[in-house]
Amino acid sequence: MTEVGMPRPASVVDLGLRPPRTTPHPVSESRTAALERFRQLIDCAADLVLLVDLADDRIVDAGERVCSALGFSREQLLGRTLGEIDAESLDHPLQMFALQPPDDPAAVPRSRSDLVVTRLVGRNGREIPVELSIQVARLGDRAYGILIGRDLARPPRQAADPLHNRFELEQCIEERTRALRQEITERKYMEAALLDSEQRFRDIAVSASDWFWETDAEQRFTYVSERFFEATRVARVRVIGRTRHELVGEPELNRFPEKWRQHFAALDQRLPFRNLEYGIVSDDGSVLYIRISGQPVFDQTGLFQGYRGAGTDITVQRRAEEALRLAHDDLERRVAERTRELQNEIAERNRAEETLRLLSAAVHQSPASVYITDAAGRIQYVNPRFVEITGYAPEEAMGEKPSLFNSGYTPRETYSQLWRTILSGSEWRSELLNKRKNGELFWQQLCISPIRSSGGQISHFVAVAEDISVRKYYERRLLHEANHDRLTGLPNRLLATDRLTQAVASAQRTGRTALLLLIGLDQFKRINETLGHAAGDCLLIETARRIAELAPETDTVARLAGDEFMLLGADLGTTAHPETQAQRLLEALAAPCQLSGQEMFLTASVGIALYPDDGDDPQVLMRNAEAALFKAKECGGNTYRFFTPEMNRIANQRLTLENGLRHALRRGELSLAYQAVIDSQTRELVGAEALLRWHSPTLGHVPPDRFIPMAEETGLITAIDTWVLHTACREAAAWQSGRKRPVTISVNVSPRMFRGAGLIEATTRALNAAGLPATCLSLEITERLFAGDTPETVELMRELVRLGVGFAIDDFGTGYSSLSYLKRFPVSTLKIDRSFVQDVTVNASDAALVKAILAMAHSLGLTVVGEGVETWSQLDFLKTQGCDRIQGYYYGRPLPAAEFRKFAAAAGPVPPA
16 A cells, blocks of 8 residues: 555653653653563564554554564654555454453453454555454553464564464563553652643732743643632633634734734744733723743753743832823923913014014105195104105205195095094005195005004004005006007907997987998908018008098097998998998008008998998897898998898898808707718728708708708807717717728818817717727818918827828819828828719710819729719719729718618618619
């Protein structure tokens, strides 16, 4: 059988009778000599001899012959059970020889023997058949089995040898039995002495003021004297069988982690410790403090047995120390507090003196004029700044009253209020127009405060005055600038609106007519773009001058914004002719002028509204005049138009459309339709364009060409484009499932989105939210974007291209077409406008233009999409000329999201619609 882990072998001297390890005892010389003789006999015996302790079935001795036969050393056999070397288990023969304890412990032990045949298993697994003679003997309170075996596999020896050997063994056993009896007698004497010693120890432990304790090798308490439980009022169950770690508890361990780490490290090294102090919680919840010392305990073989030591209660001492410490801390705290109080008093006195000194210096060097009067108002002190502002020397001001500075422009009531306020004990603040010594007028911000004596009576007044003449000047200037145009000097929109309100109110009182003309320059933007803003500013100044020269002095000429001016005629008579005045304005403004060294001609448009015919409210009148101006510009400019009800109707429609559009996105009235983009060669679906739709509950279906320009004009297009990006990417992500070839979604974006980093942020968020690869998104832009041709736009597009997003030029050929921007801007797709595709089979010019676009785009490596394909002949022409992709009604109209999802799920070539 296989060798198993070896238990610690028992010593032959022990014979299973070793006392507990905590009470070692010496072995007598007579027993040692007997055991040595027994060993010599069994080593000389020709048979196999084993000595077994029947209490645990373990081998306590073995002869040389059995060790040689089994292949084990004696040390390897000692401590093993018979079951480990017996193939057929010897439990049953040993059990049948087990003896009942004798009635008289002093009686001579009985013994029995028998023969059994079994097989013993050696070290290498070889089985040896043996015949065993088993003899059982009881020594003291223990029973032993003496096994004498014959190897049946070896040839039989002469009959005389077994009998002789057996006789010798029996003699040896008798001798050993006598030795063991002697040892038992000695052990009883020793045990009695030990009990007596232990009783003395317990008597000392009970009467001592300290207590004693013991732990086992696992640091668990095995003994604690009663003095500990009396002193600490801790239940025994909380101590015996538990470790010091459990007794102390986590709070105490966590309070002093380093102390306990060192203590446990010393225990691990089996070192003695002294004067370890710690707190424990008694059963009544109070905290007690103890001090202990300990010494490690080892047996005769050097095996660690545990710790034993003594402890004492130091709670009274610790509490006295704590009380002393608290008293000392309290004394130190009081001393420190009193010291701080004294220091604060000294510091406060120093601060007061320093403050007084600084206050005196501050008043003397103050940039404000400071003077102090007595209760009657006579000046007693002035600072240098007072002299600088008023021009009066100190000796000239002393004894005088502040009325010395009166300019005569301040009402007497103001001074009366001043004296009532300060005599009541309150502070007075105001602005006064005063007079210097030289007669010059100046504005002062004046603050006068009463000063009370220790008795609470007003004894003095202190006045702090600041010269605010410069501030007053700038206030007037800022007021003028707030109400006037900085470039032309004319009233601005704010002042013009106020003047219009006054004119309407005056006309209502007098029953006269008020005339409002709005003038807007034609093509003013062209001047800024060609000659620059400086030239444009010169033109605006000249326009303001010409309008002001024509306007009567009673009229108001204002610049509202940009190139828009206003002429307001108040209290006009019934014989006034507005058209005559408007015509004179047009002629004056159409006269040539010199700009940047060249002669320029510029025209204007005029919108006319009259009170009360075109409105009895200033805002309504202004709005109607704007509508008339808009109509004049629509008629080509250089003309004037009166407001008509039809203009009001159109303006109201426009306002209704704008208001509805502002709420359309929030109310969920916007939606997307998707039109397929087909590969011209394979007829497979390769993409789709997202088309914006608006269905209003009040306006019905609103065409994109009506609301998209308005969205761009009002700035709503940014929020709408962001919503379209998110919605289209979310839908496109659903199309990709199960497709071998990805479907690209094309989204139109306004040029406004290219201002700043808003487009990059909106695109990145839309792609991440939908989980759509950037390569599946194409942004469609119009040629209007290239008119600005700014480096910021190019860099923004390149940043998106680096992310994987593509760019397509929509409606190519209908706007600012230039081959140069195809090279500068990172576009990958070009879409031929439907207006060229529509007549490509019947109009040679359109056909030639489409061919040229295709050749040019392919030479630049661009993908070309033909838009508006509706017939087979158009498809055939584009396909023959190499157009890459097709979009139009031939393959289907734009579909709602749900229907297009089904359309995209279909595999194979797309059939005509």
